[in-house]
Amino acid sequence: MKSKLYTEIPKQGKPKPGQLSEKELQEYFDKGFIVLYDFVDHELLDDIRADICNQVDGLAEKLYNAGKISNKYGEKGLDERLIFLEKEYPGIAVLLHKSDYLSPAFQRLWSYEKLLNVIEQIIGPDISGHPVWNLRPKVPRNDELTVPWHQDNAYFEPSAVDTFLATAWIPFVNATKRNGCMQMVPKGHQRGITATHTCCAGPTWYVDLAGDVMKEELGVEAGSAVTCEIPYGGVLLFNNCIPHRSLENFTDAIRWSADLRWQRTSDPTSSFGNKVIMRSKNNPNLDIDWSPITNAKEGRNKQQDGALGNDYDEFVPVISGPWMKRWEIVKHNRHTAQHQSSADQSFKP
Numbered sequence: 001m002k003s004k005l006y007t008e009i010p011k012q013g014k015p016k017p018g019q020l021s022e023k024e025l026q027e028y029f030d031k032g033f034i035v036l037y038d039f040v041d042h043e044l045l046d047d048i049r050a051d052i053c054n055q056v057d058g059l060a061e062k063l064y065n066a067g068k069i070s071n072k073y074g075e076k077g078l079d080e081r082l083i084f085l086e087k088e089y090p091g092i093a094v095l096l097h098k099s100d101y102l103s104p105a106f107q108r109l110w111s112y113e114k115l116l117n118v119i120e121q122i123i124g125p126d127i128s129g130h131p132v133w134n135l136r137p138k139v140p141r142n143d144e145l146t147v148p149w150h151q152d153n154a155y156f157e158p159s160a161v162d163t164f165l166a167t168a169w170i171p172f173v174n175a176t177k178r179n180g181c182m183q184m185v186p187k188g189h190q191r192g193i194t195a196t197h198t199c200c201a202g203p204t205w206y207v208d209l210a211g212d213v214m215k216e217e218l219g220v221e222a223g224s225a226v227t228c229e230i231p232y233g234g235v236l237l238f239n240n241c242i243p244h245r246s247l248e249n250f251t252d253a254i255r256w257s258a259d260l261r262w263q264r265t266s267d268p269t270s271s272f273g274n275k276v277i278m279r280s281k282n283n284p285n286l287d288i289d290w291s292p293i294t295n296a297k298e299g300r301n302k303q304q305d306g307a308l309g310n311d312y313d314e315f316v317p318v319i320s321g322p323w324m325k326r327w328e329i330v331k332h333n334r335h336t337a338q339h340q341s342s343a344d345q346s347f348k349p
């Protein structure tokens with residue numbers, strides 16, 4: 001019998017500010033995604049951009065002090081600095097992507113009242129932040145940052161398909177077709193299954209879902225994909241079962257974005273890292289304790305590396321993960337090479 005997990009709208013509580021209309025909720029559960037325009041305050045997004053500036057600066061400083069780069073390009077702005085640094089040290093964008101640092105402005109975005117009100121409509125009142133979240137510096141014409149067709153469930157333990165994740169994809173620039181916005185295949189979540197993926201796409205650590213497999217196993221066509229251009233302030237909401245990808249960045253500026261996920265607190269994470277409780281039905285005045293992330297001895301990526309026995313130094317821009325064990329490896333590269341030489345390749349609860 002078809003699972004209702006991804007298609008049935010939960011019973012709604014009392015209305016709260018910013019929430020989706022009945023029609024919008026229906027659209028989210030029916031198509032598997034929805035775009036919300038003018039949703040996040042620009043001031044908050046500006047604060048995040050300032051935090052990212054500091055993060056890029058810190059990374060440049062570190063690489064400079066380690067003798068890895070000879071120019072920090074400190075005079076360049078956020079939307080291009082990493083392009084120059086990438087020429088000095090190929091893979092620096094991957095290092096940033098792997099960083100487990102959760103800045104204060106990011107915390108404010110992740111727990112943004114209006115956004116949590118919407119998430120409550122989707123998964124109910126007991127909400128935790130899921131450990132898989134990313135800051136993505138999509139530098140132009142870089143194959144390592146263009147994500148092929150996939151369902152997010154393909155990155156998790158197989159049982160993750162039985163738990164619902166609500167994901168928000170939020171750009172810190174205007175995300176357009178030219179700079180690599182997202183594409184979603186409507187209704188690809190409706191069978192409630194994870195299709196057969198392969199690993200890894202091109203020079204990346206990403207799993208890949210072939211068009212013919214998508215059609216056969218999920219009953220939807222890549223050709224029916226919707227291109228989701230998201231202006232600054234907008235949010236793309238989707239679930240962990242919908243097939244999606246991001247386009248290549250053909251501009252001369254970085255497409256900055258974050259993807260944040262929420263789960264029901266009682267559900268397992270099906271991945272590495274710690275969850276953070278953000279809302280509780282029994283404690284309406286909950287003060288969020290971020291320490292499971294900010295004080296963790298090791299962040300999600302470090303935990304993953306540790307469990308997989310990946311013992312390389314912090315300047316090695318390699319990502320390998322348990323999904324490489326789950327799917328057939330059809331293309332080898334430096335990321336899969338790391339995986340194959342690592343000791344323990346299993347998932348940890």
Ligand SMILES: O=C(O)CCC(=O)C(=O)O
Nearest residue numbers: 136147152169246257259
């Ligand atoms: O931002 C991207 O390029 C891909 C994001 C993605 O696949 C996700 O957030 O699940």
Ligand SMILES: [Fe+2]
Nearest residue numbers: 150151152244
């Ligand atoms: Fe994804």
